[in-house]
Amino acid sequence: MKAKVIVRLKDGVLDPQGQTIQRSLNKMGHEVTELRQGKYFEIEFNGMKDESAVRQRVEEIAADVLCNPIIETFEIEDIS
C-alpha cells in the first residue's frame, strides 16, 4: 500500500522561502497574495495490506520523523 503525506508549516510560522517565491511571482506579474511551501511524501509498504494498520504506522512515522511538531503539522492525503 502507498500513503501520501503532506507536511505544512503551522499558521503563524514564518516561511521565508515561500515569501521569496511569492515576491518573484509578483515581479513576474502574477497577483499571488500568499504562497506557502511544504513537503510531500509518498511512502510504500509492500508487506502491509490493512489500511488502518498502514494509517497507524504512517501517523507514527510522520509524527516521529517527517514532521517537526513545534512548527509543522501533517495530513495523510491518501492511502491506497
Add this chain to the structure above:
Amino acid sequence: MKAKVIVRLKDGVLDPQGQTIQRSLNKMGHEVTELRQGKYFEIEFNGMKDESAVRQRVEEIAADVLCNPIIETFEIEDIS
C-alpha cells in the same frame, strides 16, 4: 481562491533524500519499501474568483517556477 499544488520527482529520477529517510525508518524497524519526497505549495489569489482562470494561472506558475520539467511533474490537488 487557494490552490494546492504537489511537485514530485518523475519516476526513475533518483531521490537520495528520500532514500536516506527510508533507510532511517528501516533501521527504526518500519518496513518501508520506498519513500519519495516532493514539494507542496499553497498559493492564494485574493483578486481572482473564477476557478478556471485560477487553474490556468496555477498551471503557468507551476510549469514556469515551481517545477523543473526535466526531472519533476506537478499536479494541482485542489482549487477552492
